[in-house]
Amino acid sequence: MLRVNSIEKRFDKQDVLKKISFSLSEGEVLAVLGKSGCGKTTLLKVLAGLESQDLGEISWDNQPVHQLSAAEREMVYVFQEPMLFPHLNVFENIAFGLRIRKYSETEVQQKVDRMIMELALEGHERKLPSQLSGGQKQRVAFGRAVVFSPRVLLLDEPFASLDPQTRSTMQQVFLKVARDYQITALFVTHDVKEALVIGDQFALMEDGQFTVYKDKETFVKDPVTGVQRELLFWKEIEHKSIEIR
């Protein structure tokens, strides 16, 4: 289990993370809804070990991890824009984390082949990133992060730059892989519908503060999240388009 206890972070005179606490069980996905500038990226970077907190503790299965380096923590940050090695093909990009961890060639083949199948990337194994579409690149970035079974995946609006249809396909791909690989993840998004589709647990981040909801219903009904308002808006649009037809 991931436990985050009273994390605080200040840049200059700005309190960006204000006593953030939550826990996340193995195999669960916590969807974090937050507007631009609320501190989402800073939180993910602190968890990944790419940025240090000023105060607070992070532990995994009751062992503190906040003093470990990013590599030792095994909490992997997936960027909004897929960051692939341009000179490596799809297979080798996905294999990268396995090779640096010295997995045998047989294991690399098995694990990468399975991941390529899960992500429906068969036939693209030998392509370079420059030869892929945006959605395919994001699949490769995602596969590379998941293939060596990190403790926690930290996803920073991973589908924000995709068109709506590709985004919706990627959400389904994520759900399937999350189930098959028992992924534990923090999934940050500013998209209400995406949060509802992706999450097992739900949180709202606002101005450096973090609220975890006890269930989906409470998250939807809290006027502060704006979820119900947005869902009503979409329902009205749907009715109007039916009337027009």
Ligand SMILES: Nc1ncnc2c1ncn2[C@@H]1O[C@H](COP(=O)(O)OP(=O)(O)OP(=O)(O)O)[C@@H](O)[C@H]1O
């Ligand atoms: N290295 C830094 N130095 C100074 N201020 C920073 C630094 N990184 C972030 N901030 C500030 O902290 C606040 C939160 O930034 P952060 O990138 O975490 O926001 P965010 O919620 O991820 O926003 P977005 O969705 O727009 O990326 C912002 O006001 C930003 O200016």
